[in-house]
Amino acid sequence: MGALPGLVALGALLAVLGPRLLGRARWATREPVVALWAWQCVVVGVLLCCGCALVLTGAAAWPAVRDLVFTGAPAGVEAAYGFPLARPWAVAAAFLFLVGGVRTALALAYELAGARATRRHRQQQLSRQAPDLHPELRAAAAPGSGSDSGSEQLVVVESEEPKAWSLPGPTPRLVVTTGALRRLSNRELDALLAHERGHVRARHHWLLSAAEALLAGFPGVRLFAHFRDQVGRLVELAADDSAARRHGRLATAIALVELNPDTACPHPLAQIPARVDRLLGGAPRLRAPYRLALTTAALALALTPLALSFAPGLSALR
Incomplete structure (x- = not known):
């Protein structure tokens, strides 16, 4: 059964080499959206390796699973996988992969439930600080019909601390404090809101x-x-680029500095000075063919486990 060792080897290779190659890629900061896609493809590739290995080991361990997997398959396809008669190793391997799959599902469910509860709590807090307007007043105060407006609801909260954040949900909200309104010009405020709108529209909260x-x-x-x-x-880099394309790199950089005056922030994801330098540096984007090649290569990498899994069966049909 050559597909199973290939899946295990490929999964280990992606898990070890993927972070090293992508972590050292200089183009990642110039094309954060492509880099996000590449990271997702590497992770999906590893998960697919484990999922396909679970199916194959389950088919090798239990005849009932094997009959279910190969139901309707042409003659010779099942034999091409060479399932052995001795099954103890297959049972152990299937159990190991099954535990990993259950653990992944439980972790995802727990995280999604926690994120939903957190958003609900923040929405309740926001409703107490800034109650919703009457529908008629909300329509009158809605954003204009410009290209940067959307279905997001803008909420202003009374606070001296200059802050802004997005709150995803059925009706996404862009929250900005009065302290931020006093510190920013109109163009800088538009850049700030475009940054948060970029998070909402790209569903970054799901990815996080x-x-x-x-x-x-x-x-x-x-x-x-x-x-x-x-x-x-x-x-954060992708949202910076989204704001810079609409309102300029300078306005976006100033908004970052005004809302983060403490440049010594220890949080590793903040990196405000590096983000400001990147915006002001204005490094050109990669050429479209290069971006397309990177995107296609990452997708091919993610689909390789499926190709390995189906290869023996497809070869039997020739």
């Missing part, structure tokens, strides 16, 4: 929740630790 869940479920796996850290950094 998935990264946190994988790390919580498998704290000893370095791939998931690197994935969480890089996602936290790259989503």
Whole structure:
């Protein structure tokens, strides 16, 4: 059964080499969206390796699973996988992969439930600080019909601390404090809101929740630790670019500095000075063919486990 060793080897290779190659890639800061896609493809590739290995080991361990997997398959396909008669190793391997799958599902469910509860709590707090307007007043105060407006609701909270954040949900909210309004010009405020709107529209909160869940479920796996850290950094760069394209790099950089005056912030994901330098440096984007090649290569890498899994069966049909 050559597919199973290939899946295990490929999964280990992606888990070890993927973070090293992507972590050293200089193009990642120039193309954070492509880098996010590449990181997701590496993680999906590893998870697919484990999932396909679970199916194959389950088919090798239990005839009932094997009959279910190969139901309707042409003659010779099942034999091409060469399932052995001795099954103890297959049962042990299937149990190991099954435990990993259950643990992943539980971690994802726990993280999503926790994120939903956190958002609900923050929405309740926000409702107490800034109650919703009457529907007629809300319509009158809605954003204009410009290209940067959308379905997000803008909420202003009374606070001297200059802050802004997005609150995802059925009706996403962009929250800004009165302290931020006093510190920023109109153009800088527009850039700040575009940054938060970029987070909402790209569903960055889903990606962050998935990264946190994988790390919580498998704290000893370095791939998931690197994935969480890089996602936290790259989503900020992607949102910076989204704001800069609409309102300019200078306005976006000033908004970052005004809302983060303490440049010595120890949080590793903040990195405000580096983000400001990146915006003011204005490094050009990669050429479109290069971006397309990176995107296609990452997708091919993610789909390789499926190709390995189906290869023996497809070869039997020739």
